[in-house]
Amino acid sequence: MKIILIILFILIILFLIILFTKLTVNVQYYHANDNDDLSIEIKAFMGLLKYKKKIPLIKIDDNSPTVVIKEENQLNGTEKEGDKKTKQFSAEEVLNSLFNTKELLQHVINFHRIIRYFLSKVTIKNVEWHTIVGLGDAAYTGTISGAIWAVKGAIIGILSHYMKMENMPKMNIYPQFQRVQSETLFKCMFQFRIGNAMLAGFKIVKFWKGGFPKFKSSNKLASVQK
Numbered sequence: 158m159k160i161i162l163i164i165l166f167i168l169i170i171l172f173l174i175i176l177f178t179k180l181t182v183n184v185q186y187y188h189a190n191d192n193d194d195l196s197i198e199i200k201a202f203m204g205l206l207k208y209k210k211k212i213p214l215i216k217i218d219d220n221s222p223t224v225v226i227k228e229e230n231q232l233n234g235t236e237k238e239g240d241k242k243t244k245q246f247s248a249e250e251v252l253n254s255l256f257n258t259k260e261l262l263q264h265v266i267n268f269h270r271i272i273r274y275f276l277s278k279v280t281i282k283n284v285e286w287h288t289i290v291g292l293g294d295a296a297y298t299g300t301i302s303g304a305i306w307a308v309k310g311a312i313i314g315i316l317s318h319y320m321k322m323e324n325m326p327k328m329n330i331y332p333q334f335q336r337v338q339s340e341t342l343f344k345c346m347f348q349f350r351i352g353n354a355m356l357a358g359f360k361i362v363k364f365w366k367g368g369f370p371k372f373k374s375s376n377k378l379a380s381v382q383k
Contacts, residue, residue, distance in 0.1 A: 176352035178202060185344040201351075207233050265361050273319060275357040279349045281316055282323035289340040291333025302332045320347075 183198040195212040211229040228242045262268050286309055292298045313326050 176350065176355070178351050179348050180351055180354070182347040183344070184347070185342075187342050189340045190338070207231075265364055267364060268361070271357055271360045271364070274360075275349075275353055276319040277321070278353040279347055280321045280323050282346050282348070284313070284316075284322075284324075284326035284328075284345040286313075286326065286328045286343045287331075287341065288329070289331045289333060289338055291336050291338040293335070293337045295334040298332045298334050302330050305330055 178201055181200040183196075183200070185194075185196045187194045193212075196209065197211075198207065198209040200207050209231040211231075213227055213229065265271070288305055288309075290298065290301055290305060292301060309328055309330075313322075313328070316322065
């Protein structure tokens with residue numbers, strides 16, 4: 158009996174540790190002309206558990222109306238066989254994803270409130286967004302620079318409204334009036350407790366209605382293991 162109580166006590170302690178553990182998500186996106194690079198790193202338990210996904214290539218396929226994406230996955234700094242993939246996404250699959258999202262929203266009562274509550278527990282910090290833009294014409298470059306400033310301000314405003322913005326974002330735009338150039342770097346850090354994510358998941362299950370949604374899928378997804 159004592160052994161059972163000890164095991165139960167240990168399990169409760171471990172469960173509480175997991176609930177209050179913070180997940181740190183580092184996001185970095187870099188775009189330069191036709192090159193794109195997206196990196197998402199998730200850390201937990203003070204960096205003892207680390208998962209990283211890199212998408213070093215996002216481009217339009219020359220032979221078909223699809224978007225080609227390469228992925229590289231790492232767990233605690235190591236790659237395994239099959240962690241590198243190349244995928245192609247068609248317009249049909251994007252439409253299916255939008256349809257599936259709509260189906261999910263329709264099956265959860267007050268879904269937006271659940272998400273808003275979860276986002277209110279998320280901290281965002283170390284936001285940096287630097288952009289270099291040039292259209293080869295001073296007037297056009299000045300106009301597009303002003304438009305980019307407006308878009309950046311709107312996006313940061315939305316993020317700070319729904320999440321806890323810990324420090325001021327660092328944003329810059331460097332207009333190039335004499336040449337054509339497109340380059341941007343965005344990075345930030347999200348932090349939230351696993352318990353808050355679990356609570357949001359429980360609420361979604363609790364307020365579920367109408368049975369299982371009819372998700373659409375496509376058989377045209379190409380995935381090549383490398």
